[in-house]
Amino acid sequence: MEKLTTAQMLEKLGFGDSAINQKGYIVGYTDKGELITWNEGEEKPGTSDDKFTLYYPWVKNDVWVIRYEFVGFEEAQHAHTEEHKTVVCHLNDDQQYRFVHGEYGHFKQMANDGISLEDLTKGKWQIEN
Structure with missing residues (x-):
């Protein structure tokens, strides 16, 4: 933490x-x-x-x-795509991926780290203000 x-x-x-x-x-x-x-x-x-x-x-x-108050994948996806908010996927204390609306290239690092789409859907998500 x-x-x-x-x-x-x-x-x-x-x-x-x-x-x-x-x-x-x-x-x-x-x-x-x-x-x-x-x-x-x-x-x-x-x-x-x-x-x-x-x-x-x-x-x-x-x-x-x-x-943090964590939400599920679908709520985070909605906040990111519809409300243009930044969301963070917390896979564990040391592994987090931040998705800023309008920025691209997030999946290349995740692929290099061996993160699957299933990992994302099961991850804990945070919606930043």
């Missing part, structure tokens, strides 16, 4: 994702897009009324790991 600074985490954190720091604080977005925090072991607050404030000076030196 990639360890990120607070600024990097905030830049990469997707709408359905959450991130956890070394202290056990978790951050994520509400359905309304508000950034909220909660403690590990607690349920994610459902509304902005239940949120805690993320005070940057207290977490600016923290290290974070993002817990």
Whole structure:
């Protein structure tokens, strides 16, 4: 898992994702897009009324790991082709393939790595914002 600074985490954190720091604080977005925090072991607050404030000076030196919300192949394909979003296929922690809409040549590297179409359809996909 990639360890990120607070600024990097905030830049990469997707709408359905959450991130956890070394202290056990978790951050994520509400359905309304508000950034909220909660403690590990607690349920994610459902509304902005239940949120805690993320005070940057207290977490600016923290290290974070993002817990991605993964989707299936078909949902990722739709987001990529219809919504022109970048999608990432996570085959394992060390092997990921990023598909940027409008860019080509992804399959050459995958073929060199021995990745099959079946591997893609069974992979875990992330939709980037």
